[in-house]
Amino acid sequence: MRKSYSLAIVEPSVMVREGLSKIICDFTTQFHTIFKFDSLEHLYSHHWDTPPSVLIINKLLLIGDPDIKKRFDIYDPNCKIIGLQSSLLPTNSTDCCEESINLYSKPNEIAILLRKLTISEQEDQNINGVSEQYDLSEREIEVLISVAKGMTNKEIAFEYNLSIHTVMSHRKNIAKKTGIKSISGLTVYALINGLIEK
Amino acid sequence: MASYILPESKLAWVVEENYKILRILKRLGIMPGFGDKSIKEVCISNKVSVNLFLLIANMSLYKEFSPDLESLKELPTIDLVNYLRRSHREFIINDIPNVENAIRDIAVNDDFANTHSSVFLDFFEEYKTELLSHFEYEDGSVFPYINGIIEGKIRSGYSIEKFEENHTNIESKIGDLKNILLKYFPSKNPHPELYDLVEKLYILQNEFEAHAYLEDKLLVPHVEYLERINGVVK
Ligand SMILES: [Fe+2]
Ligand SMILES: [Fe+2]
Numbered sequence: 001m002r003k004s005y006s007l008a009i010v011e012p013s014v015m016v017r018e019g020l021s022k023i024i025c026d027f028t029t030q031f032h033t034i035f036k037f038d039s040l041e042h043l044y045s046h047h048w049d050t051p052p053s054v055l056i057i058n059k060l061l062l063i064g065d066p067d068i069k070k071r072f073d074i075y076d077p078n079c080k081i082i083g084l085q086s087s088l089l090p091t092n093s094t095d096c097c098e099e100s101i102n103l104y105s106k107p108n109e110i111a112i113l114l115r116k117l118t119i120s121e122q123e124d125q126n127i128n129g130v131s132e133q134y135d136l137s138e139r140e141i142e143v144l145i146s147v148a149k150g151m152t153n154k155e156i157a158f159e160y161n162l163s164i165h166t167v168m169s170h171r172k173n174i175a176k177k178t179g180i181k182s183i184s185g186l187t188v189y190a191l192i193n194g195l196i197e198k
Numbered sequence: 199m200a201s202y203i204l205p206e207s208k209l210a211w212v213v214e215e216n217y218k219i220l221r222i223l224k225r226l227g228i229m230p231g232f233g234d235k236s237i238k239e240v241c242i243s244n245k246v247s248v249n250l251f252l253l254i255a256n257m258s259l260y261k262e263f264s265p266d267l268e269s270l271k272e273l274p275t276i277d278l279v280n281y282l283r284r285s286h287r288e289f290i291i292n293d294i295p296n297v298e299n300a301i302r303d304i305a306v307n308d309d310f311a312n313t314h315s316s317v318f319l320d321f322f323e324e325y326k327t328e329l330l331s332h333f334e335y336e337d338g339s340v341f342p343y344i345n346g347i348i349e350g351k352i353r354s355g356y357s358i359e360k361f362e363e364n365h366t367n368i369e370s371k372i373g374d375l376k377n378i379l380l381k382y383f384p385s386k387n388p389h390p391e392l393y394d395l396v397e398k399l400y401i402l403q404n405e406f407e408a409h410a411y412l413e414d415k416l417l418v419p420h421v422e423y424l425e426r427i428n429g430v431v432k
Contacts (some may be wrong), residue, residue: 179374181370
């Protein structure tokens, strides 16, 4: 089974909040619900059935509450926090955000970041034998993107410093996991999942 | 264990067992109203070679069925080629436009998928172009070459071996399309149309596989035999 996740956005501007939510809907497939909040108070007072696996939060809100990670650990210690930088002012780098995005981040960059965060969680579980992995690994995603861009096995091997044999085995795994064999089919997959832009 | 179709099998029972044979009856021009007649009787009254019928039906329905040498030699070449031509026409006139319309409806009428609808359509257009040129090459070059052998006109520098070597797989992209629609289609509608389309794609994939199997394992060895007895120099 493909695992599905939920995500929460904490952002005071309704335009930014709705826009980001739309981008995530259009460019990713792993989130079944997106929760939206305009302030930390509303986030804290929400009653969670399933707490979100990823939290995107406006960095300005963290100035008053830099310890959100600790507060959120009660709900889900594995929750990943992404800081949303909404101003061009430098923000302090000592906050708890693991990753950050800004108002100029491209949809595919956001999608790749979200994939990375949710996949590594799934891989952790695989090590413990909890679930079998069907989604692509980070390396497989890199190879897939290169294939979709029209690179040959040789070029991919050179780019990532791999043997051609390894590239071919990644490609075989990609075809097996996705059920898609042709280059143009894989390009469609990459576009749908926001891994590349048209 | 599959039991193959025999000359004395009753056609109505064979259909009951495996309705996929209906498309074969259509292409061979077998009239309905065959009552309880056997395959052999139906073929004779419809002027269809019993040998051709059994080979096409068994090879299309049973992947492991392979023809024996004698039946290969005795095939009516023109009828086999016409069967394949008719299949192409059916794919081009019915199946491909059906799939294309369904994809268009699904891609255009889903606001969630809208961002991606042109991507789907481009993928299908590319595949369609590949399919059409595949069929056109066979209709326009391979089949006329085979007719030429029978008429004693031999084209130098060409042989069915060249066709066999370059014969591309036409069904694998249907698999891609099915998986994209079922596993990765970013929709927020339940889309009954999508499931109908995927069902059609399964049927068409099956048809393409059976078609390619006839070309590779029936047409090619039969034409190799014709080349041998007509002295085609490779
Ligand atoms: Fe064909
Ligand atoms: Fe073919």
